Structures are given as C-alpha cells and as structure tokens.
Amino acid sequence: MLQAGKGTFSRGPAMLPRYLTRFDPDYIRGVARQIPYQRLQGGLFPGIEVWMRRDDLLDPLVSGNKAYKLLYNIQRMRDQGLDTIITCGGAWSNHIHATAAAGQRFGFKTLGIIRGHRPARFSATLRDAERFGMELYFVSRAHYKKRAAGDFLASLDLQTRRGHFIPEGGANMEGLMGLRMLGEVINESSPVDFDQVWLACGTGVSLAGLQAGLGTAKVVGIPVLKAESGIRKEVSTWLADARCRRTPEVLNGYHCGGYARQTDELTDFQQHFERVTRIPLEPVYTAKLAYALSKEIDAGNLAPHCRILLLHTGGLQGRRGLCIG
DSSP states (O other), X not given: OBOOOOOOEESSSOOOOOOOOOOSHHHHHHHHTTOOEEEEOSSSSTTSEEEEEEGGGSOSSSOHHHHHXXXXXXXXXXXXXXXXXXXXXXXXXXHHHHHHHHHHHHTOEEEEEEESSOOSSOOHHHXXXXXXXXXXXXXXXXXXXXXXXXXXXXXXXXXXXXXXXXXXXXXXXXXXXXXXXXXXXXHHHOSSOBSEEEEEESSSHHHHHHHHHHTTSEEEEEEXXXXXXXXXXXXXXXXXXXXXXXXXXXXXXOSTTSTTOOOHHHHHHHHHHHHHHOOOOOTTTHHHHHHHHHXXXXXXXXXXTOEEEEEEOOOGGGGGGSOOO
C-alpha cells in the first residue's frame, strides 16, 4: 500500500494549469509536489475510493508524463554541450508537441522526425510544433520503422547535427528517470493511503519508471494499443536496468480496437465522466484508463472499499484529433 504524504487535494474542479518557468530537476520536483489530487465522486466508480492526480495541470503545453520524460533528456543535452533535441513521432504525437513547446520556452532547438510523407494539410499538432520553432523532417513509414536502429540518424543524414536523440515517446533511460522521480513524489505527497496506482501506457518506460519510484506499491498499467505482451517485455527490461524487483500488473483488452481507436461505449463513458467530474480527458490514453477501471469494477475484480489513484498524463492537445462531442 502507498503511504499518505502531505499532498494538495481538491474536492472541486476549479483548477487551472500553472506555467513552468524553469526546467531542471529540483524545480520540477518542487512543482510536482504541488500537483493536486482530486477525489472522483458522483457514482462513477461504485464501491471503491478513486482519486486522480492532475498532472495535466503541470503546464498547459508541457504536461503530464511527457514533461517528466523530457526532464533528464534536456539535462543530458545541456550537460553534453548540445543545442538540439531530435526526436520522432506521428502527426498527433503528444511527445512531439511537448518537445517543441519546451524548446521554444527554454531555449533549445528541436527537430521532429515525423512518420509519413509531408501532408498537404498539417494536423493541429504539427502546426503548433512548427509555430514553436520545431524543424519537421518527414520520412516514409517504411523508413520510420527503422527508428530503433543505431544508424537511423545517419540514414537521414542527421548525424552531424549537435543534437541529443530521444526515441519515440521519450522511451530511454532518461525518460525512465523522470517517471521514477514522479513515483518518488507521489510517495511523498499522496493525501491518503492508496492500494493501487493506475497509468495508461503506450510503451513500457512510464510504467517501469513509476514502479521503480513507488517501490513496493502496486502499479497497474492499461495498454492503449494491441501490444500488451510487448509492453510486458519492455517493462521487464526497463525494470532490470533500474534494478527494481517489483513488477507492475498489465491488464489486457482495454485498447478499444487499437492505438487512437474509439468505440461508442468509450466515447459515451468519456462524455459522462467529463460531465460528472469536469475533468477533461483525451481519448487515446486517459479516457481508456478511466474506462478500464470502470469495467474492472463491473467485473468484480477489485476489493471493496480499496483506494485507487489514477494518473492524468496530460496530452489534452490531442483532443483536437478526434471527435469528443
């Protein structure tokens, strides 16, 4: 069980995001301790006590787990005397959006390698990224599949750029360190004792980092794409690298058809959740997280009166890519 700290908590929805003015570990850790925990009521999750940690309020543009995964990557870039972050993602990537916004505000260059040929019309995410000063470099989907290869940047003639490369979604050891810090902060700041901490995941690095930071507390991951077995393997690899012996649980079957896919049931649940709580979700990650918890309760898979913490991982800019109603 996660022991209570002295966190900020709220019973109401009147909260606005803050605006980060620095981006170094001491400052971000201090801000993270001030993120509110909001108890969810209104009959959404009968029989148990559910809270949400509002990391969407970390910053309006650089929010949630994206910020934590960037933190030590930016520190490494600076320590190495480099001036550019190079990373990759799709046309609606929250990671691309957050990286570009951080670069504009905190004074470094950004280059985004984007999956697919340059479109005639940019997504809202790419329009923002370009407006934030990110250089966009489009590659074919076939070439993009080689992004994990050691010569990927050289194959694009980008090896001479003075940049630090971050894999898609921030999935590297620096990204894990940022999520481990978040886990430590939750240990220090949670307002009540939580039995479980739940997180939506697309790769294994956030889930592994959170588990490493929380220690013995039970962490539950909700994959948002058809890759549950791959995520389990990735989590195991990251946890071994982090020397963490505790393994989180990964639940199957809540991807709703695949990455960025929706069902009518998911959309209806998200709209009901937002009406009751007045907390905005985005359908790719956080809506599936809350939906999975609701379905697990319906199935009788949770102990009565247990306390669950859901992590809001931000990325609300992605709402623009799908119909929310």
